[in-house]
Amino acid sequence: MRQPLLLAVALACGVLLGANPFRPSSQNPDATSRGYLKFKEILSYVDRDYVDTVDAEQLSDYAISRMLERLDPHSVYIPAQEEQKVSAFLQNDFDGVGVEFNLFRDTATVIAPLNGGPAEQAGLQPGDRILAVNGTRVTGTHVTMDQMFGLLRGPRGSNVQLQVLRRHQSRPMTVSVTRSRIPNSSVEVAYMVDNQTGYIKITRFASGTYDDFKQALGDLKRQGLSRLVLDLRGNPGGYLDRATKLADEFISGTRKLVYTDGKGDQYDTQTYSRVLGEFEEGPLVVLVDEGSASAAEVVAGALQDHDRALIVGRRTFGKGLVQQPITLADGSELRLTIARYYTPSGRSIQKSYRNGLAAYEKDLTERARHGEYFHADSIHFADSLRFRTDHGRTVYGGGGIMPDLFVPRDTMAASSYFTRLQGRNMLREFALNFYQDHKTELEGMRFEQFKSTFQISDTQLQSLAARAANEGIATNATCLRRCSPLLRNQLKAYIARSAYGKTAYFQVLHDRDPEMQQALHAVGDGVTLLAQGLTMK
Structure with a gap:
């Protein structure tokens, strides 16, 4: 259930440049004009003469x-209408x-109010069931997550009335919440695993990612950090400049981080490290997987090419194209590919799309079918895509970044029984009910x-x-025992x-996280690092 969402986010997000400073132009204005006039003529005929009434704007969008x-x-x-949400x-x-x-069971249920946020100040608690929002019933109506987001979000300072049913209470209560600015940090979590090793997870490269990362890294350094695990798993990308600024924090001197090549030289760029970074020395491991895309691959590729980090996990998504966001007159947006990006060694990691969008969207499914998530030797790269890192190690372009240390997926997590339990939210609901039943004991521990x-x-x-x-979900004793x-x-x-x-x-989850455990072993074991031919500095 995760792959379609993952792909959709990767397609919409990608590697983005800033605002478009250039005016529209054409290298072949006559052909452009003819195409425009033809489309306008056909759309006019359809709008006027087609047997049924049509929405011309919707047809144009399609x-x-x-x-x-x-x-x-x-x-x-x-x-x-979708631009703001995206x-x-x-x-x-x-x-x-x-x-x-x-x-849970067609009812929006509070997992946790944000610490210090308006919901917590209004008294919402984990397990509260939201029955209505501003008088609109949301339970038993097959409401979606997107619809709930739309109802709960709104202008800062406005009020929203929530009808809430709390466990062990027979009657619902009404809670008034005043909407406010809610931080949406792309650094999902940062903590010290032990007295030397820090862990930082970055979910996307958003407008404030670099500042969030700097703050998290500084906090961990004050706690004694001398080695770091940077988690980019599932990170679909974002702004290119935030990715390069983050990579610059790890790479010393003036070394190439990424370069782009577009039509002519208008979008050709070369980005180099230039600042004295916060962590240019010390063991560094970067976690990646098939959900790590675009800007996340820029960071991983730069660190791998300069032998600055050990890349651990599975082959990344494989998106090496750069988009320019262009705001159109009606408020819609065109995100147009204007360049390819390359890692410092010259690798393009864009996977092939010559067989069309449908085949491209099935790539992650095909990887699973071929056994790639479980066996590193199922992945084959052409010799023509061979490149060398600073220290002479072989790396490959095309189709994503292959990690230095491959970690297969947990086979138990891929079982149909476990997947169905997760997909139906059975685990989270069970845990939330357990918390509510044992809240007093847990608060005393x-x-x-x-x-x-x-x-x-x-x-x-x-x-x-x-x-x-x-x-x-039928009980399968064998699967239950294995899982x-x-x-x-x-x-x-x-x-x-x-x-x-x-x-x-995350601290509990990481106890059985195979990639995290391999990362901790690698970041703390100099022998392992030397076996990979790396100098961690």
């Missing part, structure tokens, strides 16, 4: 989108109520004690399986999220 598909998978047209992904804040929620002693029992797993069976270590860890992490916050969630 035609534009199909035209761009002939160019490449990442040139996209964003209608005016652009918000790369902003560092939004106006809303500040609550994390999920949909320090997180360190919870992490070291708390365990999900066999009885609790059987209870989860029984509840899932009632929801139509039990992963289920226990995931449930414990969700409980920690409700009881102790987001950082606690």
Whole structure:
């Protein structure tokens, strides 16, 4: 269920430049004019004479989108009504109520209010079920996540009335929340794994990513950080300049970080490291996977080419095209591919799209079918795509960045039983109910004690399986037994999220995260690093 969303975000996000400073022009104005007049003529006939009434603007939007598909998978047209929502992904804040929620049994349920945000100040608690928003019923109506976001977000300073049902209360209550500015940091979490090793996860390269990263890194350095795990898994990209500024924090001297090559020389650029970075020395591991795309690949490629970091995980998405956002007169936006980008060694990591958009969208599925997520030797690169890092190691272009240390997916996470439990939100709902039933005990326990002693029992797993069976997910004793270590860890992490916050969630989750465990082994083991032919400085 994750791949289509992942691909959609990667297509819409990509590597973006800033505002377009150039006016429209054409290298072949006569052909452009003829094409425009032909399209206008046909659209006029359709609007006037077609047997049924049509929406000419909607037809025009459709035609534009199909035209761009002939160019490449990442040139996209964003209608005016969708532009704000798409652009918000790369902003560092939004106006809303500040609550994390999920949909359980067709009801929006509070996972956690943002610390210090308006929802928390209004008294919302984990487990509260939202029945109505400003009088509009949202339970039992098959409301979507997007629709809930639309109802909860709104102008700063405006009020929203929530009808909420709290556990063990027979009547719903009305909570008034005043919308405010809600931080939307792209640094999802940053914490010290031990007294030397820091961990930072970046979810996208948004407008404030560089500043957020600098603050997180500074905080960890004050806690004793001398080695770092940078997590770019699932990061679909964003602004190119934020990615290069972040890479500059790790690379000393004046060395090339990325270069772009477009039509003529208008969009040809070369970006070099130029500042004295905050972490130019010290062991560095970067986590990547098939969801790491575009700007995330720029960072990973630069660090790999300069032998500055060990790249751990699985082959990245493979997006090496740069888009220019162009705002159109009606408020819609064209994101047009204007260049290809290359890593310092000269690699283009854009995967092929010669077989069309449909085949391109199936690439991640095809990787799974070929066994790539589980076996590194299933991946083959042409000799013509061979390049060398600063220290002479072989790396390849085309189709993403191959990590230095391959880590297969957890086979238990790929089982149909576990996937169905996750897809139906059974694990998160079970954990939230457990938290509510044991809230007093958990509040009296320090997180360190919870992490070291708390365990999900066999009885609790059987209870989860029984509840899932009632929801139509048949119990498979063999699968349940195989998945039990992963289920226990995931449930414990969700409980920690409700009881102790987001950082606690990741700390528990990382105990059974194979990529994270390999990263910690690599970043702390000089022998492993030397075996990869790296000098970590």
